[in-house]
Amino acid sequence: MAGLVVWLLRTARSKMAIADFVKPRDIKDRILFQHVAGADDGKEALKDIVDYLRDPSRFEAVGAKPRNGVLLVGDPGNGKTLLAKAVAGEAGVPFMACSGSQFQEMFAGVGAARVRSMFKKLRKAAPAILFIDEIDSLGKKRSSSSSSVENDSANTLNELLTQLDGLTSGSGIVIIGATNRVEVLDPALIRAGRFDMHVIVPSPDQKARTEILKVASRDVELADDVDFATIARGTSGFSGADLAILVNEAAILAGKRSAHQVTMADFDQARDNKILGGTRGTLMIDPAELETIIVHESGHALANVLLPACDPIHKGTVTPRGRSLGHIATMPLKDRVLVTRTKFLSELVMLLAGRAAEEIFFGADMVTSGATSDSDLATTTAFDMVARYGMGSSMASRVGSSRPLSEETKRRVDEEVEEIIRASYERAKELLLANKPALDRLCARFREEDTLDGDEIRRIVAESSPAVSAAA
Structure with missing residues (x-):
């Protein structure tokens, strides 16, 4: 031994x-x-x-x-x-x-x-x-x-x-x-x-992401429509390794089509696959449920266009991908280091507009579970506003503080979070009702096409909403 x-x-x-x-x-x-x-x-x-x-x-x-x-x-x-x-x-x-x-x-x-x-x-x-x-x-x-x-x-x-x-x-x-x-x-x-x-060595900002994409694409045959600056705008939070994988996935998609060049559409699909997951083509959706998804995503899209503080909409889809049944993708104009209270509130209204649209079309008793992820994210955002960023009635930051929180403080935080969410939901309903013709047109267009780009969504809203038309 x-x-x-x-x-x-x-x-x-x-x-x-x-x-x-x-x-x-x-x-x-x-x-x-x-x-x-x-x-x-x-x-x-x-x-x-x-x-x-x-x-x-x-x-x-x-x-x-x-x-x-x-x-x-x-x-x-x-x-x-x-x-x-x-x-x-x-x-x-x-x-x-x-x-x-x-x-x-x-x-x-x-x-x-x-x-x-x-x-x-x-x-x-x-x-x-x-x-x-x-x-x-x-x-x-x-x-x-x-x-x-x-x-x-x-x-x-x-x-x-x-x-x-x-x-x-x-x-x-x-x-x-x-x-x-x-x-x-x-x-x-x-x-x-x-x-x-x-x-x-931080996560790359928008300028850095553009440079990383150029370096990662040195050996890739690119089409003339590929714009690295636009791709960088839509990949906020991606690491350098993520961007390298994105380029490779886009090249794989082009290869599957037997194409000789990688197009902007390949990059767009590769980004969606990474963020949302692949399309679920085998998922059978009941026509009534599909109508609910269309209304829900139309509510998100309309609220996004009507709220200037939101990041511009890039596209909307009612095609199931990954865990989502539909999705509204936004494209920030630039990376942000600081976020204002106005932007937080606008994002909350957009998040809750899907559920608000369901209530407007089908009634409060027919609101579905499809808004679960929206509600979770809205609650987290409102809680951070109050307890982390001091954007509630008290400017004190309570999360991460070494000071123990009293039961009274916890109760007040919960009440403020509830009030912010309730007010945002009411504002979402008012916004959609005031622009109901635009909401109807978006729903009709989503019934014809399962994916709409941001420019078309903005055009539909501008043609249907007097307030947006006047602003434009």
Whole structure:
């Protein structure tokens, strides 16, 4: 038995090599900053690292000490790994990548031994870059637990800290870590002198998304009607990885049609598939239920056009997709950092207009369960307005506060949320009743075509509603 344990230990230690260094000989094989779109702030922050690796003597001549540890912080899919590779490519130094989980083993002491082995390799290959992805699995806060697993994890982290401290000013070694959970890292890992340089890699904004789409589409045959700026407007919240997948899905759709170019319609369908899911062509819908869906979506569409604070409507459909039986897609003119109370209230009215249209056409007793998701989102939005953003009768933010909430405060929050939703629903009904001819025409058009684009919906409303016609 003892011999088996020794053999297992030797086998584990013989496999301690995490990864090998990669150094492309030809510059055309390197990943450079020009290949990383949408992370301009991150690239600017990392230029100092590139300059140091290229010519350390410039910094050492004035007594400057290099940054040995850099932490890339951001949500998954935003290009942290690609950015680290680009630093190595720009500097022309070897690059080694590993994951923090690769240091976790069932045998005590193996994790620390792997750290030592890795840094031994680093010193031989210097100048070089080591990239540790998901570093939170290696550098998580140490606990007071005395379990063997916790003790070994702490020993592995201790060894990493020791090796970091052992890097001299002229070592030419840079450690780049990546995480989307910086709050769980041990304070000793991110203190000054270790991973003290934090570079935020955020989700791309509209301009960045446009650039990412261009880079991701370099090898794709595009039709003349493809407009990356428009696609970027409709992909708010997409990460860089999401956008790359979107381009590939659009190309797959074009391939299924045996087309030689990817069109704007392919991108539009790929976006809908990602957000809503594929069409449910096999779903059998009763004619009466289909009429309810048409009325419901027409209510949403009309309210959207009549409320200037809402994002412009892109298209509406009564075709079931994913979990939805119909959908109104909007296209923001730009990304927003701040949202006003007016916009929140307008969005609430639009959300509740589908249910309001059902009540207008079929009566209060015939309102269906199709508005469930609308009601859930409306309740969440109204609650955030009152309890998170201070947009109720009290300006105090109650969610996330360390102060315990009294039962009276909770009751007042519930009452304010209920009042906001009730007032928004009444406003939705008044808006639809005042523009009933436009609502009737939208319903009639949806009976003819299951999908209408935003321009046609706006034209129908403008022709049927005097208020909209006058404004136009």
